[in-house]
Amino acid sequence: MRQMIVHCEHETIQMALIEDGRLAEFAVERSREESVVGSFYKGRVVNVLPGMQAAFVDIGLKKNAFLYIDDVLHPHLEKQPKQKPSISQLLTAGQELTVQVMKEPRGGKGARVTTHFSLPGRCMVYMPTADYVAVSKKIGREAERARLKSIGEQLRTDEEGIIIRTVSEDEPLEFLSGDLEYLRKEWTRILEKAESSSAPALLHRDLGLLQRFIRDSFDPLHDELVIDSMLKGEETKSYLKETVPGMEPKVTYHTGGGPIFQAYGLDEQMKAGFARKITLPEGVTIVVDQTEAMTIMDVNTAKYIGGDNFEETVLKTNLMAAQQIARTLRLWDIGGIIIVDFIDMDREEHRQQVVSVMEAVMRKDRTKSFVVGWTKLGLLEMTRKKARENSSLPFAKPCVNCGGKGIVIE
Structure with a gap:
């Protein structure tokens, strides 16, 4: 059994994942530093650089976002032109377009964005224009892979694309169908907001840390969530019941016995592990x-x-x-x-x-x-691969004297 230990304090959420009694993952999310990865924006092309085959797009953040030509071409490789065109043939300064953030802004760099849209659900990733079906490589049985791919082809319409996730293994068609309908509605809402908004504008923000983990990795049959906030706990239980109807999630509230990380022996593990x-x-x-x-x-x-x-x-x-x-x-x-x-x-x-x-x-x-x-x-x-910057070392900051080099020049 895995345990997800969650500490909530003021505007900060800390999540530690324990596997077989050992700290496996750690992540921090601060409300003032919300992640933008996965979020959709209506942006305006600021300038096009043919020499770099890229463009800079204003999406309303401090730094303009970077859009590379490969993220403008059709998401299906077989539908891309054999000879890559100049990006100036595809984009012009002042043009408005919808983009999705695929990498956080980092240092002096802006966010990396794409027009290869994807909306993750619990059992699939919905790609409205990708025009193909893929199955998670973690599903090893060829017969099951073939069955799931057949279901995906049956469910998708027009140019829709679907990546079927590991959690769908051995599940019936209805399990995938409900998820797909929900994601289609999300995409419709994004399109409608883009139509009525002026660039730059936020169209859709991805889920927060807790909900993302539950959507992407939490197994309500076997995993346990331990949390020290009744409010966040109830929100999480509601989300679990929404994503897995008919399932009573294992949520335990930590109310005493010292700080939650200390109670579960995580302080020493974090000190050694980091x-x-x-x-x-x-x-x-x-x-x-x-x-x-x-x-x-x-x-x-x-x-x-x-x-x-x-x-x-x-x-x-x-x-x-x-x-x-x-x-x-x-x-x-x-x-x-x-x-x-x-x-x-x-x-x-x-x-x-x-x-x-x-x-x-x-x-x-x-x-x-x-x-x-x-x-x-x-x-x-x-x-x-790494897209987010807010899951790094806990509370670590470069030394003000050496800038993180470990030496001080006298």
Whole structure:
């Protein structure tokens, strides 16, 4: 059973996900810093840059949003032109259009937006113009995949696209049909608001942290929600009953016994899990350094004595580190390019074992990741998708003296 522990205080919600007694995910959402990912806006093209094949769009935020040509072309690859046109042929300055945010504003960069629209529901993702049906790769049985794809083709009309989510496995047609009708109505509301609004304007905002997790990941049959706010708890129960009719959700209210995170032993887990230097019980250490361009992880045997010989010690060290690294990527919600400096291994089968172990742990991660492979220098290169910026290290801020470099120049 998984437990979702939620702490509500003033304008802040903190969510910790526990799997098998271990902290697996942590996220923070502050009402003054609401996420814009997934939200729809009516924007106005400010300028078009043919040399970058991109445009900047005013959607009402501090920084203009960035729209790349691939996000303007048809969402179905087979319907895109063989020769990519200039973006100036598709967009002009002053033009108004509806866009959806796919990446948060970050640093000096504005949000990244797209015209490849998608509305996530509990059992499917609705794409009004994508013109294809796909099934979650986590559904492994080919017969079930074929059945769900057939249902998707039966349900969709015109150019609608559907991605059927893992939760739909073994569910009847009616289960998907109700979700699709709800999402169609949402899309109609967005179109109607776009028609009556002047750019820039917010047309639709995605759900908050609690509701997003429930929609995307919460299993009301097996998972438990523990929360220390009666108000938020009742709101969440109502949302659960709406999304899963006939189901009585497992919601527990924490009313005493100290702060909720302390009561569930999360304070120490968070302190250890978010440390720059992570030490495993066996003595192996992993040092994590984040730069603007990438994240680097360095593995060391440290106090680990190991096996009968050096080669066995190195393999065991790297296998333990691989499991922890996969968990750390998910816990810290690290995105972008990731480089891991494992201890050098001479045998190819050992390197493959390390990758296999890491991929097995990463399958529990809702965020897509991809192991690129080993570089010529023996480093493991991988990527992990990340759209939101508000789920990072808890309450962490760069040092005012060194700017996060860890050194002070005198």
